Amino acid sequence: LGAGRRVDDALLDEVEEVLYEADLGVEACEQVLDALREQARAQRLRAVEDVVAVLREELLRLLGEPPPPLLPAGATRPRVIVLVGVNGAGKTTTIGKLAARYGAEGKRVIVAAADTFRAAAIDQLAVWAERSGAEIVRQDPGTDPAAVVFDALTAARARGADLLLVDTAGRLHNKANLMAEVQKIRRVLQRADPTMPHETLLVIDGVTGQNGLLQARGFHAAMGLTGVVLTKLDGTAKGGVVVAVKTELGVPVRLVGVGEALDDLQDFVPRAFVDEILG
């Protein structure tokens, strides 16, 4: 969409390609392209800059306002944040990054190793806890994840932790027994305190296509999501599926993962995200 081009069918075809290849999906693409055609009919598109402006405006409108901070000032202690998502999305690594970020702000952070299933999952989280200066609550592999969470909450309250980050096992949303397991984690927290968990974040891999919307529907119905963490945006994928997640479910992106190191975590900035899509 280089500067100085005139607005013709070839350009609009290219726009369609750019939007689709960003993983926006059929619904969102049609919505954005309709807005564009509307402007074209009203003769308001003189140059490619007008096209880009309309696209940017429409995408920003769909994405909504920048989200509130995860750990707001004056939050009750401990603030409990549960991370869920499908296998390999980046949950454990994101917990390490969150622990580091808030640890650096002087917060006392506890991480709960509630993935008691996958090989070496607890060891992996333990490395991140060490690197970030967080304390880890863990049990033997095979322990009921909800029991680990309960333990971790007890520890967080006893030690006056500011933040409790709960790592869960990867799971596909179409597996009823696994979704029941993560709902049990939620119930255990709610029973301890009806405001918990304060945040439930769905971690979505940046390369995910339209399945990201199905994941969000499934996890939102089971858990009630307060946000999405979109990972691996340091790759070439654009992560456009989060637009549909916001417009259909009202669930906003809170954070973005941009690498495998401890500090590779950014707040979600809608404008920067849209500019990446529009190249």
Added chain:
Amino acid sequence: NLTARLDETLRRLRGQGKLSEANIAEALREVRRALLEADVNFKVAKEFIAEVREEAIGLAVAKTVSPGQQFVKIVHDHLVQLLGTGSRDIAFATKPPTRVLVVGLQGSGKTTLVAKLGLRYRQQGRRPLLVACDIHRPAAIDQLEVLGKSVGVEVFRGESGAAAEEIARDALDRARGDGFDPVIVDTAGRLHIDAGMMQEVAEVKKAVKPHEVLFVADAMTGQDAVQSAKAFDEALGLDGVVLTKMDGDARGGAAISIRAVTGKPIKFIGVGEKLNALESFHPDRVASRILG
């Protein structure tokens, strides 16, 4: 479903003699929409639809099935043809040990696949050696060791601090010395645009001289599938593709995209976290799934 939608779109075909440019235009748009919803890459879908159009025009309208069914069959068969050719297992070397290199993006399912292949070949009476060449991810080597142990397959763990390619070299010495075969090498997840990491895996490949390079891709991958697959193919030369997490509800259009852009065969699909959850690839099943 697509057949029902196409029946509706094509109902005016009844009583017509042939499929024409005009009477299938709408149907082709429906099919393109289905492919895009299934995450087939935009350009790949466009090309595919053009080929289907060419094939369909001039065909006689079928008398024994509905127009929707006829059209879906044309598309389905075309998808199967695109997905279908190529061998279905790894190429075993005449002079052992056979060497397999497993590569792909972060979190795609490589380590799990390496252990699944270990189990598969152990069950065939072979003596596999799994090689832990991921020196980056925390506890990656532990992960492979736990998995290998769970299925009675030996895991080679290199010296602490060794580079990935040194570990690979030492593993091959061990394999030759103790008669392990095949040797299956797990590597760290990496981005195709990370020059340093692509250099590392090129060096591991040089050390391993693999008979088979397998690209592991997540079935839920969207439009980016063409980018990563193409880049890995250009950098390393792929022999096959494994599509993982097919026990999910992703339609799996990435299979089409990857096949279209690399021409390499999909050899296996992962259908679960358990180490016996590995199936050979059936193009007709994947084609039906993509069409929804």
